[in-house]
Amino acid sequence: AQKVTQAQTEISVVEKEDVTLDCVYETRDTTYYLFWYKQPPSGELVFLIRRNSFDEQNEISGRYSWNFQKSTSSFNFTITASQVVDSAVYFCALSEGRNDMRFGAGTRLTVKP
Amino acid sequence: EAQVTQNPRYLITVTGKKLTVTCSQNMNHEYMSWYRQDPGLGLRQIYYSMNVEVTDKGDVPEGYKVSRKEKRNFPLILESPSPNQTSLYFCASSSGPTNTGELFFGEGSRLTVL
Numbered sequence: 204a205q206k207v208t209q210a211q212t213e214i215s216v217v218e219k220e221d222v223t224l225d226c227v228y229e230t231r232d233t234t235y236y237l238f239w240y241k242q243p244p245s246g247e248l249v250f251l252i253r254r255n256s257f258d259e260q261n262e263i264s265g266r267y268s269w270n271f272q273k274s275t276s277s278f279n280f281t282i283t284a285s286q287v288v289d290s291a292v293y294f295c296a297l298s299e300g301r302n303d304m305r306f307g308a309g310t311r312l313t314v315k316p
Numbered sequence: 317e318a319q320v321t322q323n324p325r326y327l328i329t330v331t332g333k334k335l336t337v338t339c340s341q342n343m344n345h346e347y348m349s350w351y352r353q354d355p356g357l358g359l360r361q362i363y364y365s366m367n368v369e370v371t372d373k374g375d376v377p378e379g380y381k382v383s384r385k386e387k388r389n390f391p392l393i394l395e396s397p398s399p400n401q402t403s404l405y406f407c408a409s410s411s412g413p414t415n416t417g418e419l420f421f422g423e424g425s426r427l428t429v430l
Binding site: 207235248253296298303307309 | 347349351356357358359360361364366372374375404406408413414415416417418419420421423424
């Protein structure tokens with residue numbers, strides 16, 4: 204069975220701090236895909252990244268970076284120099300088959316000015 | 317503007333009164349899906365559709381029906397809503413299978429069943 208665990212329910216930081224959101228997944232498949240989505244206070248869901256199981260290279264996009272480690276079944280998300288606009292709920296998700304998608308419970312990040 | 321549109325955005329109803337939440341996308345996407353979001357559970361997939369007239373169950377399909385008669389529309393039907401279906405619902409579409417790229421989500425429909 205698939206499972207995505209985001210152990211951090213809520214995180215609060217002060218602006219300009221770095222913050223890491225943890226994501227641990229379980230799967231028996233060798234081929235799978237991992238995702239991060241952002242849900243700002245306005246409620247919509249915004250795609251951030253997709254990573255397949257064969258690509259363990261870390262990814263950096265501006266202040267955002269992702270660390271994928273198959274050895275620990277983790278796909279962690281780091282925001283460098285956080286800003287108030289980063290305040291949101293962040294979801295990690297896992298897909299094994301073509302059309303399934305299983306989300307973690309989400310981590311609510313609050314960035315205070 | 318590329319978008320996924322859901323209606324209604326907010327609805328309060330009573331147990332057993334049939335309702336439909338509509339979903340329409342203007343991106344010519346073949347794949348569409350429905351999710352419900354509940355506190356502490358994240359999003360859970362209800363149904364998905366790979367193309368017109370092709371649908372399949374997700375993780376929590378009980379109590380829901382869907383149809384895909386046109387490519388752009390994918391309504392979610394609650395034949396006899398119950399209070400445990402009180403939730404925030406999202407429709408999503410994508411150009412390919414769910415695992416191949418970005419899901420485009422609607423703005424969400426908050427449903428309360430009394």
